[in-house]
Amino acid sequence: MTLFLQTTLNGLMLGGIYALAAVGFSLIFGVIxxxxxxxxxxxxxxxxxxxxxxxxLGLDPLLSMLPVGALLFAVGxxxxxxxxxxxxxxxxxxxxxxxxxxxxxxxxxxxxLWFGPDVQTITPFYSFFSISLGPFRVDMxxxxxxxxxxxxxxxLTLLLARTHFGxxxxxxxxxPLAAALSGLNVKRIHAMTFGVSAALAGAxxxxxxxxxxxxAASEVAWTLNAFMVVVLGGVGSPAGALVGGLLLGLINSYxxxxxxxxxxxxxxxxxxxxxxxLRPTGLLGNPYGESR
Amino acid sequence: xxxxxxxxxxxxxxxxxxxxFDYGGVQAVQDCSFDVSNGGITAxxxxxxxxxxxxxxxxxxxxxxxxxxxxxxxxxxLGLPAHEVVERGLALVPEGxxxxxxxxxHENLLIAGHTARxxxxxxxxxxxxxxxxxxxxxxxxQNAGSLSGGEQQMLAIxxxxxxxxxxxxxDEPSLGLSPILVSxxxxxxxxxxxxxxxxxxVEQNLHQALAIADYAYVLEKGRVVQSGxxxxxxxxxxxxxxxxxxx
Numbered sequence: 236m237t238l239f240l241q242t243t244l245n246g247l248m249l250g251g252i253y254a255l256a257a258v259g260f261s262l263i264f265g266v267i268x269x270x271x272x273x274x275x276x277x278x279x280x281x282x283x284x285x286x287x288x289x290x291x292l293g294l295d296p297l298l299s300m301l302p303v304g305a306l307l308f309a310v311g312x313x314x315x316x317x318x319x320x321x322x323x324x325x326x327x328x329x330x331x332x333x334x335x336x337x338x339x340x341x342x343x344x345x346x347x348l349w350f351g352p353d354v355q356t357i358t359p360f361y362s363f364f365s366i367s368l369g370p371f372r373v374d375m376x377x378x379x380x381x382x383x384x385x386x387x388x389x390x391l392t393l394l395l396a397r398t399h400f401g402x403x404x405x406x407x408x409x410x411p412l413a414a415a416l417s418g419l420n421v422k423r424i425h426a427m428t429f430g431v432s433a434a435l436a437g438a439x440x441x442x443x444x445x446x447x448x449x450x451a452a453s454e455v456a457w458t459l460n461a462f463m464v465v466v467l468g469g470v471g472s473p474a475g476a477l478v479g480g481l482l483l484g485l486i487n488s489y490x491x492x493x494x495x496x497x498x499x500x501x502x503x504x505x506x507x508x509x510x511x512x513l514r515p516t517g518l519l520g521n522p523y524g525e526s527r
Numbered sequence: 528x529x530x531x532x533x534x535x536x537x538x539x540x541x542x543x544x545x546x547x548f549d550y551g552g553v554q555a556v557q558d559c560s561f562d563v564s565n566g567g568i569t570a571x572x573x574x575x576x577x578x579x580x581x582x583x584x585x586x587x588x589x590x591x592x593x594x595x596x597x598x599x600x601x602x603x604x605l606g607l608p609a610h611e612v613v614e615r616g617l618a619l620v621p622e623g624x625x626x627x628x629x630x631x632x633h634e635n636l637l638i639a640g641h642t643a644r645x646x647x648x649x650x651x652x653x654x655x656x657x658x659x660x661x662x663x664x665x666x667x668x669q670n671a672g673s674l675s676g677g678e679q680q681m682l683a684i685x686x687x688x689x690x691x692x693x694x695x696x697x698d699e700p701s702l703g704l705s706p707i708l709v710s711x712x713x714x715x716x717x718x719x720x721x722x723x724x725x726x727x728x729v730e731q732n733l734h735q736a737l738a739i740a741d742y743a744y745v746l747e748k749g750r751v752v753q754s755g756x757x758x759x760x761x762x763x764x765x766x767x768x769x770x771x772x773x774x
Contacts, residue, residue, distance in 0.1 A: 418642035
């Protein structure tokens with residue numbers, strides 16, 4: 236029983252990080268209708284930047300989430316304004332799938348060129364602390380990582396619900412034509428959405444860097460994770476990402492514990508296929524409207 | 528036709544000349560010209576596929592016209608994106624309402640009330656819209672998708688009003704509404720006009736549109752084929768035969 240609960244606990248903590256790493260992917264898909272296959276690169280770029288800030292400036296990875304987020308916001312903005320917008324306006328929204336796939340390959344190799352192929356980790360002083368709660372043990376870094384994820388997800392929820400920019404993103408997601416006729420600059424909102432998405436991905440990368448080893452090649456896994464989270468939880472809301480992320484964390488953790496770590500990917504895909512068959516809109520459906 | 532006749536002695540608020548638009552080679556609007564008078568109600572009428580909706584989408588900047596001139600309030604607006612046309616004081620209430628269904632009624636209004644033009648009047652505009660549409664006030668926290676067709680139309684008009692327009696273009700506001708609601712909407716259009724907002728009304732509901740219009744244009748196959756005061760067109764034998772189903 237203790238083992239089961241400990242496994243559950245581990246799964247939930249991992250899931251919180253999955254949720255944060257995926258929420259930007261879900262946001263872009265919900266608002267613009269683009270499956271951004273470059274998303275994992277943003278996550279890993281965030282991890283590398285946090286590593287740089289840590290080794291060069293001694294900045295704690297949790298603090299470096301701010302500059303990393305800001306840098307990636309700019310990257311996401313420019314990326315949408317140039318490559319993505321060119322692809323959409325000259326071809327179609329579907330064409331962006333191929334474009335983001337190609338960009339992911341280019342950027343992955345660039346990261347490899349700059350940072351080398353070695354697996355990296357960020358190890359701040361609290362890396363080896365853990366807390367004991369009765370029979371359970373919780374790693375300090377995981378707890379901190381989960382807490383940061385929750386704070387950022389809550390922040391995004393408030394942004395969407397309470398601010399003009401958040402309402403504008405939801406309006407553009409539902410009715411781009413009516414949004415433009417209501418005075419919203421749809422292109423600008425799209426660029427901002429990409430910026431916010433990349434910033435959140437980068438911030439999650441900084442957290443992932445202290446929890447897990449990473450290399451340029453792991454961007455594929457993070458894009459895939461984001462995709463799974465969206466399928467499980469539903470598109471377009473932080474709550475959907477949270478539910479999907481936690482579920483994915485649990486699936487991972489249970490499979491690794493009871494069936495062996497080699498089978499986690501297989502289990503994830505099994506659930507993915509079942510989910511697509513049984514409830515293709517995800518557990519929380521699509522709160523942004525069924526326009527897509 | 529030797530250029531459109533002006534609807535009133537006032538300078539026109541909107542002048543459209545030689546507008547042309549095609550969807551992938553299919554001509555939707557060709558050489559379309561009309562005026563909207565300052566302070567009046569102008570109607571654009573015609574059957575399905577006559578090019579009415581494409582014309583007003585082009586005027587509002589949502590579609591980029593291939594040819595032509597569009598002057599609004601003394602400035603050329605052809606080529607401006609939709610959100611900048613709104614800032615000039617031209618609001619289009621689109622066909623099919625297109626409310627933000629997953630947003631509350633209040634949020635729908637707030638979004639449109641945030642233009643640079645109308646931001647400072649946000650509270651006054653909200654009061655004005657809720658005063659004009661008490662129904663929306665009652666349902667302000669409901670999702671717009673849960674409203675009835677008539678209420679959604681009111682919300683779409685209210686959203687247009689939140690941008691503080693000089694000219695409000697209404698594209699088929701009576702479409703799919705019950706006869707009672709249609710009368711309500713037409714009464715409302717008159718009220719808005721009395722409040723000083725110029726109106727361009729796009730309609731298939733000819734009787735009522737012509738009854739309240741100062742001036743009207745008949746579109747056919749993307750061209751203006753006839754124009755006159757609402758009264759003149761109502762009694763015109765050709766219009767009667769083609770559109771009103773009376774010989």
